[in-house]
Amino acid sequence: MLDSISFAQKQRLAYIDFCLLFKGAIYRQDLINRFQVGLSAGSRDFSIYKELAPDNLSYDSREKRYFQTPQFKPVFEHDARRTLTKLANDISDGFDAIGDIHFPVEAPSSLNVPDIFIVARLVQAILNNKAVSVIYTSLSSGSNARELVPHSIVDNGLRWHVRAFDRKSQSFRDFVLTRISKVTIKDTPNEDESAQADTEWQRLIPLQLVPHPKNVEHPTAIEMDYGMENKQLLIEVRAAMAGYLLRRWNVDCTERGTLKGAEYQLWLQNRFTLNNVQNLAIAPGYEAKGNGSGGGN
Incomplete structure (x- = not known):
């Protein structure tokens, strides 16, 4: 037909x-x-x-x-x-689904492609403000049932995850979509489980990125790559996403720009803005005592 x-x-x-x-x-x-x-x-x-x-x-x-x-x-x-x-x-x-116009533009191959039906159920829950019961397989505890209140699906540059309130740990965390094997839509969540209560998601922090002071011989090229003005790029990012962005762009987050390698073309000049930001273990070169992780899944 x-x-x-x-x-x-x-x-x-x-x-x-x-x-x-x-x-x-x-x-x-x-x-x-x-x-x-x-x-x-x-x-x-x-x-x-x-x-x-x-x-x-x-x-x-x-x-x-x-x-x-x-x-x-x-x-x-x-x-x-x-x-x-x-x-x-x-x-x-x-x-x-019916064949878009094909343009001669290629994207890198993706090794991490979530199940479309898992994605659909989570999107339904988010749009209809519902909690979900899922089977989730983590690196630390294997497969277990968990109750989540999802509010956003995010591409972190390497894989897709869902940002959600975890009723088990009573905290907002990131859950990798490909590790979710079953989704059942449940009840309407409380206000303290909603996106508005996710302080790391709601908080925007400024990042001041500049060409790497030691690894880049011709900084003008980097300024052109990132559309910098006055030799710097100023952006605001959700605190919950800061670590992912800094890793994706290979931003040197050391205090004095000491990471070596051609991949480090950017340096975070205002490193102090990362104070009290969680989930920064993946930010290149960033070290801070007492800095916890908002993920760990």
Whole structure:
């Protein structure tokens, strides 16, 4: 049946499929607003989707919304890596499932590709403000059931993780998506478990990055690479993300810029801003007594 459907209609059906998978529900008006189609055309799209997958959605006349059913199986194949990148950039379309335009641009191969259904369940929980029960395998304790309250999915440069309140440790932590093997959506969390209570997430810290004083022979090249102004790059980053960014960019975080190697092209000039920031064990060259870790998973 899909072979006889136009490309434009496939896009709309993929959008319905995407919303059901990642949001758990969709209003008819969502489709109409997204594609600027009439009410009759929108209704026809839902009818066709219902023909393609009769067990995928149910209509709630009271809420006037279509909901994902427990039997849901996506009609289209949603690529996990592309979908995560789109979600990170606030693009919710599902178009990659029907073949995006191919541009001659390549990205590095990813060794860490999460299960799309695990991602979908976590996104649903975040969007609907729900806690989840998961099976999580950590380096320290192996596989165990945990209750989490997720609020953000993050690309840390090497792998994807979910930032969540961990009810076991009563703290906000980072959990690697590929180590989660099962997700069950649970209750509505308390306010002290929400993103607003995650102080490391809410706190922004300024980073003052400059060309490395010892490893870079021609600093102008680095200034051009990073769009520096006045020979420095000033950025604000969430405290919870600082360690990941500093590692991803190989920023020398030693007090006097003493790390050697061509990979260290940047130096953190205002190192003092990292005081009391957690999860800095991965920041190159950073050492501080009593500095704990917000991850450890």
